[in-house]
Amino acid sequence: MSVLSGKKIVLGISGGIAAYKTATLVRLFIKAGAQVQVVMTPASKDFVTPLTLSTLSKNPVHSTFYNEEDENAVWNNHVEIGLWADLMIIAPATANTLSKMVNGNCDNLLLATYLSAKCSVYFAPAMDLDMYKHPSTIASFKALQSYGNIMIPAESGELASGLSGEGRMAEPENIIQFMEHDIAQKLPLKGKKILITAGPTYEAIDPVRFIGNHSSGKMGYDIANEAAHLGAEVVLISGPSHLKVAHNSIKVVAVVSAEEMYQACHLYFENTDVAIAAAAVADYRPKNVASQKIKKTESSFNIELEKTKDILASLGQLKKNQFLIGFALETENEIENAKLKIKKKYLDLIVLNSLQDQGAGFGTSTNKVTFIDRNNTIEPKDLKSKKEVAQDILNKVIAFYND
CATH class of the missing domain: 3.40.50.10300 (CoaB-like)
Incomplete structure (x- = not known):
């Protein structure tokens, strides 16, 4: 059984091409026995549809604080979502979202949920090669880890720009493996x-x-x-x-x-x-x-x-x-x-x-x-x-x- 079994996971999705991988990521979380709620930035919906993710997660997908088309709609409570989570992961985490996370720039539901979360937060960067190596991005990585967040390093390979190098979001299977290993190493009875x-x-x-x-x-x-x-x-x-x-x-x-x-x-x-x-x-x-079944012959029987x-x-x-x-x-x-x-x-x-x-x-x-x-x-x-x-x-x- 996976250490993710029974965990409540909030998956935050920001607007990068790697967002298409999150359908597989949700499916793998569910397969591992986790419950999943998805929070998307508005830009991420250009890369993967909320319908796909809500179908796979079996939960509504949230991307705004309220439904602008329904004046009677109840607001999406970012505090409630953040406190619900046992774990949160932001994947893909774009350079823009990482910078906002570092500075507390809270201009969408995903960032508000992140700032409200009390659980462990993982982030899986995804961006082009030069962006990944830019000093400001590296500073964001260091700052977020100093806050206690856990980075799932990007992988090397062909990028959306046509370049090849470091910056690809880790594959969903590798994200699951990383999280399982990280959680297992921190369990209080590990090794006992x-x-x-x-x-x-x-x-x-x-x-x-x-x-x-x-x-x-x-x-x-x-x-x-x-x-x-x-x-x-x-x-x-x-x-x-x-x-x-x-x-x-x-x-x-x-x-x-x-x-x-x-x-x-x-x-x-x-x-x-x-x-x-x-x-x-x-x-x-x-x-x-007795080697054979004892027959009922006497009115009383002592053992x-x-x-x-x-x-x-x-x-x-x-x-x-x-x-x-x-x-x-x-x-x-x-x-x-x-x-x-x-x-x-x-x-x-x-x-x-x-x-x-x-x-x-x-x-x-x-x-x-x-x-x-x-x-x-x-x-x-x-x-x-x-x-x-x-x-x-x-x-x-x-x-x-x-x-």
Whole structure:
């Protein structure tokens, strides 16, 4: 999955011949999973039509502050567009538009949107060879980059004038690649390896029956997906679940029993930076597993159980520099029991769920948690979606590495 997936992108188009490439650029943004709004300078409409771009982006294209032909029209709010964006790119960025960006000359909707944007802004210059090398243009490049804007260098090749040299706007595929690489390098968990457990375990009674629980795995899967979006390399060790991951940086290791999960965790833990144990692992398993289906012959039936291995405690004993996070699902004496687990299992952080809280626990799309760290700092959270809880957990990881 592209790091552009889910991003809201404003594409600003100024009046140069390279504007014809923006149809392909919009298509590639959409293909990468982004949402796109297009803002054009009036001059750019001579090179590519708003109809083409609105069809490809599935959004109206804006080029003026209001519709002069409709006296009742609502104005195009440049502030709203600028604040909507996660990313903005101006392509092509002509010498004229670059100069206006540097000096805050706000005479069209595109420039007003640029000045209102709070997100990262990329610009892809496009002009003839001599214009590209002119001292004033070079000064514009330097000034814009000093403001925090990101330049996508022009490429060399045949130019509209017939000359050949530097000044061609980067090809749409190369713009996408540049942006993806730039964003990926800045992700807060880039280079981190995170081990996550998720879902239930099934402990066999016979070939067709098992002891299990109601965990869907959603909490662990949401953590895995969010960690990957933040740049981490993720190993997700999952018990039986119908859920799927949404990122190609996640390696899924499917297991069934607590013993299989124990072995998988120990296989990957040594080379892990962070381990998050979100799985609902069975505490007990049948001591003897029948090789054939047990027949219903008696009015009562007893199963002798034995303890499973404590995966989290075993990882805590092996911990070197890993940041170790556990979960606790409690029904009584929640805080006290969670604090005991932190100490007993050598945790850095525990995520406490209480079945007393409505909307928390198994089988829901929401969770209400309390964070308790190894210093016994208690931080209760409001009821949130599990995706938002995952983000809160990973913010704790980011904060740990930024301290």
